[in-house]
Amino acid sequence: MNVLVFAEQRDAAFKKSSFEAVAAGRALADQLGGQCAALVIGSGVASSAGGLGAYGASKVYAVDAAAFARHASLAWSKVVADAAETFGAGVVLLSATQMGKDIAPRIAVALAGGLASDCTALRVEGGDIIATRPVFAGKAFIEMRITTPVKIITLRPNVFTAVPGVGTAPVEMLDPDLPESLFTTSVTDTKVSTGRPDVAEAKIIVSGGRGLKGPENFRMIEDLADVLGAGVGASRAVVDAGWRPHTEQVGQTGKTVSPNLYIACGISGAVQHLAGMSSSRYIVAINKDKDAPIFQVADYGIVGDLFEVVPELTVRLKENLGK
Amino acid sequence: MKIAVCINHVPDTETKIKVAPDNISIDRTGVNYMLSPYDEFALEEALRLRERFKGEVTAVSLGGDPHRDTLRKALAMGVDRALLLKEDGERDSFGVASGLAEELKTMSPDIVLFGKQSIDYDNAQVGTLVAALLGIPSVSVVVRMEVRDDGTVSCDREIEGGHETVQTKLPAVFTAQKGLNEPRYPSLKGIMAAKNKPIEAKPAAAVPARVVTVLMRRPPAKTPGRVVGTDKSAVPELIRLLHEEAKVI
Numbered sequence: 093m094n095v096l097v098f099a100e101q102r103d104a105a106f107k108k109s110s111f112e113a114v115a116a117g118r119a120l121a122d123q124l125g126g127q128c129a130a131l132v133i134g135s136g137v138a139s140s141a142g143g144l145g146a147y148g149a150s151k152v153y154a155v156d157a158a159a160f161a162r163h164a165s166l167a168w169s170k171v172v173a174d175a176a177e178t179f180g181a182g183v184v185l186l187s188a189t190q191m192g193k194d195i196a197p198r199i200a201v202a203l204a205g206g207l208a209s210d211c212t213a214l215r216v217e218g219g220d221i222i223a224t225r226p227v228f229a230g231k232a233f234i235e236m237r238i239t240t241p242v243k244i245i246t247l248r249p250n251v252f253t254a255v256p257g258v259g260t261a262p263v264e265m266l267d268p269d270l271p272e273s274l275f276t277t278s279v280t281d282t283k284v285s286t287g288r289p290d291v292a293e294a295k296i297i298v299s300g301g302r303g304l305k306g307p308e309n310f311r312m313i314e315d316l317a318d319v320l321g322a323g324v325g326a327s328r329a330v331v332d333a334g335w336r337p338h339t340e341q342v343g344q345t346g347k348t349v350s351p352n353l354y355i356a357c358g359i360s361g362a363v364q365h366l367a368g369m370s371s372s373r374y375i376v377a378i379n380k381d382k383d384a385p386i387f388q389v390a391d392y393g394i395v396g397d398l399f400e401v402v403p404e405l406t407v408r409l410k411e412n413l414g415k
Numbered sequence: 416m417k418i419a420v421c422i423n424h425v426p427d428t429e430t431k432i433k434v435a436p437d438n439i440s441i442d443r444t445g446v447n448y449m450l451s452p453y454d455e456f457a458l459e460e461a462l463r464l465r466e467r468f469k470g471e472v473t474a475v476s477l478g479g480d481p482h483r484d485t486l487r488k489a490l491a492m493g494v495d496r497a498l499l500l501k502e503d504g505e506r507d508s509f510g511v512a513s514g515l516a517e518e519l520k521t522m523s524p525d526i527v528l529f530g531k532q533s534i535d536y537d538n539a540q541v542g543t544l545v546a547a548l549l550g551i552p553s554v555s556v557v558v559r560m561e562v563r564d565d566g567t568v569s570c571d572r573e574i575e576g577g578h579e580t581v582q583t584k585l586p587a588v589f590t591a592q593k594g595l596n597e598p599r600y601p602s603l604k605g606i607m608a609a610k611n612k613p614i615e616a617k618p619a620a621a622v623p624a625r626v627v628t629v630l631m632r633r634p635p636a637k638t639p640g641r642v643v644g645t646d647k648s649a650v651p652e653l654i655r656l657l658h659e660e661a662k663v664i
Contacts, residue, residue: 201547206625391640
């Protein structure tokens, strides 16, 4: 069974999650006895497309045209669905990013396929794919089977590993001829709010809660995050209080995250917050209340005053990391 | 203007999930349910659009009788009609979307609003699936929307680390993210009036599942880790552990 991977890029640079998806696609294709191809859509993307070969794509389809400079959900999903048919794909993989989640349902309808969202593991059992995904923001996991001939799967960023090998893949240019009507819903402007990684994609997250006592003290969290190149997260309490934007909220009514390292500062650990971050690989908790539930999931804890500990951590890391 | 808001009834965020004996669903015993939080933003936006453009807002929910509570809340907030598409069993996202789309076809609304995802299964699929099934545009994860008199719409949607502005045209589906508006609390008058308003009900159109759950399990239990220290003197040891043991920095 062939696997087609949609490799998302922004400004002609692939997202890390795209490499993860290609690597996962290759692993899946090998188990299913098929080929793995990638698909790139954009403007000025053709020259970097072949590089996906290093992650396991044996072929890369590329659409490189000014009309595709910005995302247009109807047009892009049509291109992906058409490429899947051309390639004879039984599986279409995407990253569960805001773009991937926006087009995957349309691809599923176009290909009459079932869609498994935001998966954290894939395995093949008796020729069948079993996808694992968190539900209830991570309070439980389900394993599922897609019963349709074509299966669409989105993968949670930061969970699948991507180690580049060597080599490039041949690039086949596609020149889709789409009606203007498919471009009527399109992006006209993009604004990046901070230079920091989004919590949904960050490898490291430094997160703050009520224990910070006021929005002005989040400077400490940001300083620590910047030394680590980390994203800044926040608990629901501080988002509801208007200290931080909702884009930073981690938990059941915010984002469910899986970074390598999650540093929780002044967060007690409400059920809905723990659900959203407990699948982080390593968790550090800094809180002066030794009975705070966050210590139940933390690998390393400092039961102490974050106003002392966090700045010290920033200073020491700066020295250690030579910044 | 005809507006439909599709809403869901979900376990509240404080719920500790237990797996039922069938090993594919949750144990509902003692679980409190509520209107899925993102659906509140969708309802509020619908009511604001009605204030501006006049017309009618219909709340639709697909599920069992307990969904009536959630529809009642929508009525209390101020929607004109409430419709339950009855389904006592479980459905996958495609099944829910198909059931809703069948009904919306006959209703032919100008705007369909959803929450960006239900906080139970977190699929974030149904709104966009419905748009695809209806053959109309959609914008997901919307934090700002401006509907113009000529039927064009400018929206901001959330993306990783920022926002993008999307233009589209009605009829269309929008899925609401927190930040779109500040949902109103139902007034006492609204709550009293909602008690006497009818909730229409009819069976949801049958659709075969495309995705089947074969197992549900709790996440592996985490054993509490190590307390490294009680003040800033513990910081060097913490850094050593993160570097040498966890190898994450």
